[in-house]
Amino acid sequence: MLYPKGGDSVQLPIKVDEQRPEPMYHQIESQLRGLILGGQLAEGTPLPSIRELAMSLKCSSITIRRVYQDLESEGYIRTRQGSGTFVARTGGDDRRQHRLRRAAEELERAVDAAFQLGCSEEEIEELFRKAVRNRVPEPKGGIQDE
Amino acid sequence: MNDFERPAIRMEGLTAGTGDFRLGPLDVSIPRGTVTAVVGSNGSGKSTLFRALLGLEPLTGGALQVLDSAVGPSGDERYKARIGFVAENPHAYENSVTVREKAEFASMWYPGWSWERYRRLMERFDIRDQVKLSKLSKGLRRKAELAVSMVHDPELLILDEPTSGLDPVIWKVWLEEMQAYMDSGDRTVLIATHVTEEVKRLADYVLILHRGKCLGFYEKDRLFEEWRTVLAEPVDGRPDTGTLRRADGCSRIEELENGLYRIDWSGSGAAEQEAAMRACGLRPLDSRRLELEEILSRFIQEEKV
Numbered sequence: 078m079l080y081p082k083g084g085d086s087v088q089l090p091i092k093v094d095e096q097r098p099e100p101m102y103h104q105i106e107s108q109l110r111g112l113i114l115g116g117q118l119a120e121g122t123p124l125p126s127i128r129e130l131a132m133s134l135k136c137s138s139i140t141i142r143r144v145y146q147d148l149e150s151e152g153y154i155r156t157r158q159g160s161g162t163f164v165a166r167t168g169g170d171d172r173r174q175h176r177l178r179r180a181a182e183e184l185e186r187a188v189d190a191a192f193q194l195g196c197s198e199e200e201i202e203e204l205f206r207k208a209v210r211n212r213v214p215e216p217k218g219g220i221q222d223e
Numbered sequence: 224m225n226d227f228e229r230p231a232i233r234m235e236g237l238t239a240g241t242g243d244f245r246l247g248p249l250d251v252s253i254p255r256g257t258v259t260a261v262v263g264s265n266g267s268g269k270s271t272l273f274r275a276l277l278g279l280e281p282l283t284g285g286a287l288q289v290l291d292s293a294v295g296p297s298g299d300e301r302y303k304a305r306i307g308f309v310a311e312n313p314h315a316y317e318n319s320v321t322v323r324e325k326a327e328f329a330s331m332w333y334p335g336w337s338w339e340r341y342r343r344l345m346e347r348f349d350i351r352d353q354v355k356l357s358k359l360s361k362g363l364r365r366k367a368e369l370a371v372s373m374v375h376d377p378e379l380l381i382l383d384e385p386t387s388g389l390d391p392v393i394w395k396v397w398l399e400e401m402q403a404y405m406d407s408g409d410r411t412v413l414i415a416t417h418v419t420e421e422v423k424r425l426a427d428y429v430l431i432l433h434r435g436k437c438l439g440f441y442e443k444d445r446l447f448e449e450w451r452t453v454l455a456e457p458v459d460g461r462p463d464t465g466t467l468r469r470a471d472g473c474s475r476i477e478e479l480e481n482g483l484y485r486i487d488w489s490g491s492g493a494a495e496q497e498a499a500m501r502a503c504g505l506r507p508l509d510s511r512r513l514e515l516e517e518i519l520s521r522f523i524q525e526e527k528v
Contacts, residue, residue, distance in 0.1 A: 088508075095447075095511075095512050096510070096511055096512065098493055100444070100448055101444050101448065102444070126406050127408075128402050128405045128406050129402055129406070131427075132398065132402050132425065135423040135424055136443070136444050137426065137427040137428075137442060137443045137444045138256075138257070138258075138405075138427050138443045139427050139442055140446070141256075186368050
């Protein structure tokens with residue numbers, strides 16, 4: 078047998094931040110899940126082999142095997158004997174939930190910061206409405222319905 | 224039991240070496256399908272360990288199993304044909320042979336030999352195989368040895384400082400070949416190296432040797448996650464470093480020239496560590512992981528104490 082040639086799987090935009098306190102497997106797993114749920118990795122996309130991803134992220138293959146096992150049991154990826162690991166189909170519901178969860182996390186962070194600066198509940202709500210208004214373009218001549 | 228649960232190497236109370244140098248006792252099981260980096264300063268026993276695995280070093284005690292074969296005077300020697308080995312220094316007796324002749328000799332000895340794989344590796348490593356080994360520079364000879372060691376697709380690859388002298392282009396080719404070799408999932412590698420980048424890219428486990436003793440066998444990511452160093456400033460007056468030194472996981476405290484303190488910690492209790500520093504009058508400013516060399520020197524330091 079000749080060694081199989083890698084290289085047809087995608088380069089994953091995952092970054093391990095060694096200075097963060099979360100363990101590596103946690104960082105990699107949440108980023109890969111995010112790429113699948115966010116739609117950046119479409120159904121059927123081949124993922125790198127465990128060893129390939131371990132080498133490119135400079136972590137152990139034990140960590141990557143754990144990530145792949147977790148995501149497989151969550152139904153986000155599937156492994157076919159002999160042909161590798163692929164992104165599985167994700168339901169629209171999953172994606173919507175992921176989107177809302179991620180957005181909620183970001184908003185909670187902003188609310189925490191505002192409380193730390195001594196804002197009141199009313200002030201924060203007012204600021205939030207203002208921020209949304211500022212960023213949504215003003216509809217010209219009434220509400221546009223699609 | 225499947226392949227991954229059956230260790231490639233099992234050492235139980237293994238001791239070797241005579242006179243000034245004693246290796247062991249070592250109690251380590253290395254799982255199949257993994258890469259273990261053997262690290263330690265010169266004279267730590269890496270090469271003695273490798274010779275013992277190859278049955279070239281008489282054991283003075285304990286038991287050693289390599290690829291399910293007991294190693295010892297009465298052991299079956301056939302397991303050696305399933306190992307690939309690159310020694311720390313080139314063999315002088317090979318000086319007058321060409322790469323091709325070395326390969327022809329190896330092809331008779333290894334049942335797994337494939338001339339197709341040989342041609343592919345010669346091409347990948349850009350090796351002209353009609354040249355005598357003694358005529359090759361250190362780096363060229365090294366890459367020829369590395370390439371030839373993989374041609375019989377060994378179940379266990381033992382590499383002693385394999386990449387000294389390799390140029391960066393060939394180093395990258397070698398890494399890619401190592402990845403392809405490991406991709407089958409059941410190949411096992413033991414590599415002694417001083418190159419931190421190789422440990423980071425390749426290793427699943429790290430075996431730390433120091434003066435023949437095993438200071439630890441760790442899953443690599445755990446080892447790096449375990450150790451942190453914190454930069455802290457005194458809050459008022461001199462901090463109580465005496466108390467801090469006794470805190471759980473505190474490995475080392477250093478007062479820096481700029482009046483700040485550097486505290487090395489092992490263990491996962493980041494919150495407890497921060498509380499301990501604050502209780503002793505130190506405010507943490509920044510924290511980072513320790514590099515491999517720093518972790519090694521912490522281990523050696525604690526061994527001395």
